[in-house]
Amino acid sequence: MRVEPAASVSFDIEVPVAIIGAGAAGLVAALAAHEAGAEVLVVERDPVPRGSTALSAGLVPAPGTRWQRESAIEDSPELFARDIMAKAKNEPDPALVARLAGAVGPALEWLSHRHGLPFSVITDFRYPGHSANRMHGLPSRSGEELVDRLARAVEEAGIPVLCEATVDTLYTEDGAIRGIALVRPDGSRDRVACRALVLACNGYGGNKALVAQHVPELADALYFGHEGNQGDALLWGEALGAATRHLSGHQGHGSVAHPHGILITWATITEGGFQVNAEGRRFSDESKGYSEQAAEVLRQPGGTAVTVFDARIAGIARQFEDFRRAEGAGAIVAADTMAALAARLHLPEEALTATLAEVEALKRAGGRDDFGRSFAGVPMLSPPYRAVRVTGALFHTQGGLVVDGDARVLRQDGAPIPNLFAAGGAACGVSGTGPGGYLSGNGLLAAVALGRIAGQAAGAMA
Numbered sequence: 057m058r059v060e061p062a063a064s065v066s067f068d069i070e071v072p073v074a075i076i077g078a079g080a081a082g083l084v085a086a087l088a089a090h091e092a093g094a095e096v097l098v099v100e101r102d103p104v105p106r107g108s109t110a111l112s113a114g115l116v117p118a119p120g121t122r123w124q125r126e127s128a129i130e131d132s133p134e135l136f137a138r139d140i141m142a143k144a145k146n147e148p149d150p151a152l153v154a155r156l157a158g159a160v161g162p163a164l165e166w167l168s169h170r171h172g173l174p175f176s177v178i179t180d181f182r183y184p185g186h187s188a189n190r191m192h193g194l195p196s197r198s199g200e201e202l203v204d205r206l207a208r209a210v211e212e213a214g215i216p217v218l219c220e221a222t223v224d225t226l227y228t229e230d231g232a233i234r235g236i237a238l239v240r241p242d243g244s245r246d247r248v249a250c251r252a253l254v255l256a257c258n259g260y261g262g263n264k265a266l267v268a269q270h271v272p273e274l275a276d277a278l279y280f281g282h283e284g285n286q287g288d289a290l291l292w293g294e295a296l297g298a299a300t301r302h303l304s305g306h307q308g309h310g311s312v313a314h315p316h317g318i319l320i321t322w323a324t325i326t327e328g329g330f331q332v333n334a335e336g337r338r339f340s341d342e343s344k345g346y347s348e349q350a351a352e353v354l355r356q357p358g359g360t361a362v363t364v365f366d367a368r369i370a371g372i373a374r375q376f377e378d379f380r381r382a383e384g385a386g387a388i389v390a391a392d393t394m395a396a397l398a399a400r401l402h403l404p405e406e407a408l409t410a411t412l413a414e415v416e417a418l419k420r421a422g423g424r425d426d427f428g429r430s431f432a433g434v435p436m437l438s439p440p441y442r443a444v445r446v447t448g449a450l451f452h453t454q455g456g457l458v459v460d461g462d463a464r465v466l467r468q469d470g471a472p473i474p475n476l477f478a479a480g481g482a483a484c485g486v487s488g489t490g491p492g493g494y495l496s497g498n499g500l501l502a503a504v505a506l507g508r509i510a511g512q513a514a515g516a517m518a
């Protein structure tokens with residue numbers, strides 16, 4: 057990934073706004089820039105827009121939405137901002153947190169009424185750290201549907217998306233961006249001049265060397281995000297003298313069905329399930345969150361754990377396409393008794409039965425275990441039981457280019473690079489420096505809210 061002077065370069069075409077990446081951030085930015093009156097070109101390395109967005113559950117946290125009001129859920133941007141700051145131990149930039157918390161609800165309502173995305177709010181379970189039910193998703197609760205519907209909206213708006221085109225060079229002049237170069241699979245190249253550029257090409261989770269450098273504890277972990285996320289925005293930013301922050305920040309996940317490689321919703325835990333290792337014993341406070349649980353699971357023998365839950369919880373989890381796929385693939389084990397479950401999973405029966413008894417006693421007493429998990433108000437499990445063997449994985453990185461409230465990329469001295477914007481995983485998010493700072497939904501929050509802000513600002517400038 058290169059940054060070169062524009063002085064002697066002749067460009068093949070010119071567009072007012074160029075956007076690199078056609079995941080949620082890039083597609084939302086494209087819609088917003090187009091609405092601001094600018095002509096837009098989106099450049100995407102894959103044959104069709106997918107990105108990590110397509111791999112996600114597509115759930116976007118948003119406070120104060122009309123869907124929440126219809127379900128009588130009380131929430132506000134201030135409460136959401138407090139939850140984000142609390143989860144990340146006050147590490148994120150409070151101004152950016154407030155900006156995103158205030159922008160994401162209107163962004164979802166805009167995507168719904170302008171572009172027909174039929175969001176609804178999840179009311180039957182809540183992710184750790186959220187003090188209101190504020191996760192919004194499309195009917196299938198899948199990111200594939202999110203990116204498909206966004207791509208369709210972009211197509212209907214007449215915005216060109218140039219696929220199978222990888223941007224490898226940015227051209228600069230007088231401290232601003234003048235254009236980009238892209239290369240196609242047959243080696244042919246084009247140079248595109250632009251008046252504003254949005255980096256929406258996500259983080260560096262797919263780049264082994266950058267992960268080893270910034271997130272060494274997950275250097276050997278399964279990477280569950282999109283392979284195209286090679287850290288190009290970070291590398292260009294560094295070459296441009298941009299400020300970077302929280303590069304060790306990331307989202308892990310301690311609940312990927314093994315060996316099937318399918319995401320199992322954390323509702324299996326929040327609704328009363330627990331995780332045991334190969335000895336049939338619990339090893340952590342699972343209620344802290346799925347992100348920090350990735351490293352906990354990887355520390356167990358074989359780097360795996362078993363999540364134990366029941367048929368009621370399976371009913372809730374079934375709203376997720378991924379869970380239904382996991383059932384279809386035979387990843388979810390069912391049994392009427394713990395003894396039968398232990399036998400099917402090759403776990404020591406006595407230990408597993410004792411673990412269940414301990415957990416259920418804690419729930420009855422509303423107690424807290426030695427790891428710090430409180431079981432007050434947590435529903436009891438009842439037969440028939442369900443279980444799934446899982447491993448820990450890296451989902452995506454949360455550090456990146458520092459941006460201001462208009463998504464403008466800042467230099468190390470705090471001044472903006474005048475016409476360069478970053479959104480989604482390309483920008484430093486709001487999750488701080490460690491896995492525990494990731495509040496569920498921080499990923500798509502930065503993609504959707506910052507994507508819209510970046511598109512509006514880039515569109516207005518061009």
Ligand SMILES: Cc1cc2nc3c(=O)[nH]c(=O)nc-3n(C[C@H](O)[C@H](O)[C@H](O)COP(=O)(O)OP(=O)(O)OC[C@H]3O[C@@H](n4cnc5c(N)ncnc54)[C@H](O)[C@@H]3O)c2cc1C
Pocket residue numbers: 076077078079080081082099100101102105106107108109110111112113114115116117199221222223224256257258259280281282284285286288319451452479480481482496497498499500501503
């Ligand atoms: C399994 C999984 C589940 C998740 N679930 C959730 C969830 O429910 N809620 C949530 O908030 N977050 C979730 N996340 C995180 C979320 O998916 C990401 O934060 C979000 O999709 C990032 O969007 P993006 O547009 O920045 O990146 P992406 O969707 O990854 O899009 C970036 C695009 O840029 C393209 N690109 C990269 N480099 C170049 C280049 N040089 N030239 C051209 N194109 C390039 C890539 O091919 C890609 O298509 C999940 C992540 C994973 C992996």
